[in-house]
Amino acid sequence: MTESMWHKEIKGWGVATEIPLGNRRADCQLRCGKRVEVQARPLPPAEVAGREAHADLWILDCRDAHRSQRLMVWDDPQFGTLLRWERAWKGFAVAKRPVLLNLTLDLRTGHGTFLEVTGWDFNGHRVTGTGRIHTAATLRSWMHYGLTSTGDRTVAR
Secondary structure: OOOOHHHHHHHHOOOEEEEEEOOEEEEEEOOOOOEEEEEOOOOOHHHHHHHOOOOOEEEEEOHHHHHOOOEEEEEEOOOEEEEEEEOOOHHHHHOOOOEEEEEEEOOOOOOEEEEEEEEEEEEOOEEEEEEEEEEHHHHHHHHHHOOOEOOEOOOOO
């Protein structure tokens, strides 16, 4: 399968790509040593569980779901940032590793938004949950240089 421009872009934010681990590989490695799986399509639960044997973090391409409003994110004064994802990738219900959802990303400018999932509940193909918003610039700086800004904390230090 050919990698999309999005997939290549996100992998390039790490310090190394295509990290071999036995008979599998991680898409990229971060400055902190964590290994990332970059995913642009749904996977069955067994595949998600298998990849978690070598990955520390997921980054999912949810731009289409967000653009079509199947993935909604909003701030609630009492509960913080909330999400609802219709026709979600239910194979990720078994994910135990941290998950970042890419909501927007302009590949020309590098500007975009990611949601760090802090908790989610799968009910069939509907997901509800909570998270924290991060800019693409902050996520890129954390992945490649290990830098975080005080106003935009990133996952899995």
